Structure formats: structure tokens, C-alpha cells
Amino acid sequence: TKSTRPQRLLKAVQKHATRGDPQSVISAIDHFCRHSEWAMNVGDEKGCILDSVVSELNPEKVLELGTYCGYSTVRIARLLPPGARLITLEFNADYAAIARQVIAWAGLEDKVQLVEGASGDWIPRMKEHFGIETFDFVFLDHWKDRYLPDTKLMEDCGLLRKGTVLLADNVICPGVPDYLEYVRNSLSYKSCYFKSHLEYTKAEDGLEKSVFLG
Numbered sequence: 001t002k003s004t005r006p007q008r009l010l011k012a013v014q015k016h017a018t019r020g021d022p023q024s025v026i027s028a029i030d031h032f033c034r035h036s037e038w039a040m041n042v043g044d045e046k047g048c049i050l051d052s053v054v055s056e057l058n059p060e061k062v063l064e065l066g067t068y069c070g071y072s073t074v075r076i077a078r079l080l081p082p083g084a085r086l087i088t089l090e091f092n093a094d095y096a097a098i099a100r101q102v103i104a105w106a107g108l109e110d111k112v113q114l115v116e117g118a119s120g121d122w123i124p125r126m127k128e129h130f131g132i133e134t135f136d137f138v139f140l141d142h143w144k145d146r147y148l149p150d151t152k153l154m155e156d157c158g159l160l161r162k163g164t165v166l167l168a169d170n171v172i173c174p175g176v177p178d179y180l181e182y183v184r185n186s187l188s189y190k191s192c193y194f195k196s197h198l199e200y201t202k203a204e205d206g207l208e209k210s211v212f213l214g
Ligand SMILES: O=C(CSCCNC(=O)c1cc(-c2ccc(F)cc2)cc(O)c1O)c1ccc(O)c(O)c1
Pocket: 040, 041, 042, 066, 068, 091, 092, 093, 141, 142, 143, 144, 169, 170, 173, 174, 198, 199
């Protein structure tokens, strides 16, 4: 039977990347997506913006909503200090199975906990199930109609603290208008837009960085 795009992406990683070398995994995925098949990874251009936000913040506790094949998971985890933890939620079991192998190939499995399931179900369980009080950094890259409800849910569950940074992918393409309106007009957030391009294309896209003010 025909393979899936995530399976072909994993094969490209196993063929071209060096085990235990996160940068080679990132480069292998970017090459595959640019020269073989487009895939919805945050990509190299927005990925550099993601890197700079993470490096400046040096977060201990990170939440990623939407793992897909693990590309941004690897980008973030490779920059985390020893002892820091990244929890990544993925709804799609097939995506999760591929992401686990990509994360393992990069040698980052000790920093990453991949959880399969719906963000709306797992966010309320972060404290009792993972012993997480609050997150330092949240990367939003899952279903676009879940960005706003999940942000409100994280607020209500007390998972955001003064200074927690939310970074949202795809705020232009596919777009998250209700989320943007909320974080840009709420007195609880200081927001700014990083203009970029949709991964591996010339179309406009960007990342919205929002600091929770408590
Ligand atoms: O796909 C999902 C939802 S999670 C992925 C969210 N991410 C996106 O949708 C996403 C989309 C685009 C994009 C796509 C086509 C374009 F023409 C332009 C942009 C870019 C991104 O960077 C993204 O992050 C899923 C979940 C559970 C399931 O069972 C299932 O079958 C599917």
C-alpha cells in the first residue's frame, strides 16, 4: 500500500540525517520539504524566529500544541537547557508515531514527552498528570480553530504566569483571526507580530508572540 507523506519524511530523515544530531534532522526535513514534498512544518524561515524566541527565554517548562512530524519539537528541544522539559500534544495517532521516531533520531527523547490526544482534554490535566504548575513557553501550531479556546483554557487552568510567552504559528496563513483579535486587544497580553512566509513558499505568513501579563 502507498506510503504517507509523514512516512516519506521520516525515511528522508533516516537516510540523510545523523543519529543524535538535531541540526542534521532539521536540515534533512527542510531539504525534503523544499525539494521533494511540501509539508506543514514551521520551516526554516519561521524556525529561525522560533529559535531566537526560545534562546532569549531559556524556558524550563515548554508546551507545544500540535506535534505533526516533530520538526518544531526538535527545533525547540535542541535549545533547551539540561533538565528542561517539553510536553507536546498531538491528536493524530499516525503523526504521533512518526514524530516519536523523528525525535528519537535527533536524540532528544529525554527532553520531550509526546502525548497523544486532544489539547482540550489534556490541558486541564497538566497539573495532576505531569506535575506542571505553570508553563514558561507555549508554541501553538495545532488546529487553527483551537488556538483561542485552548488559550482561554490555559488561563482558566492557571497554567500561565506573569511573563509566560505564547508563540503562535500561521497567524496569516491559514490564519487565526479570532485568536489574533483576542491577544492583540486583551489587557492581559503584550503582543507583537513577526512577519515571515508560509513554510517553503513565498506566501505571507507570520508568528505572533504574546506575553501574558497576569
Ligand atoms: O491536521 C490536523 C490538525 S493539526 C495540524 C495543524 N496545522 C495546520 O493545519 C497547518 C496548516 C498549514 C497550511 C496548510 C495548507 C495550506 F495551503 C497552507 C497552510 C500550515 C501550517 O503551518 C499548519 O500548522 C489533523 C489533526 C488530526 C487529524 O486526525 C487529522 O486528520 C488532521
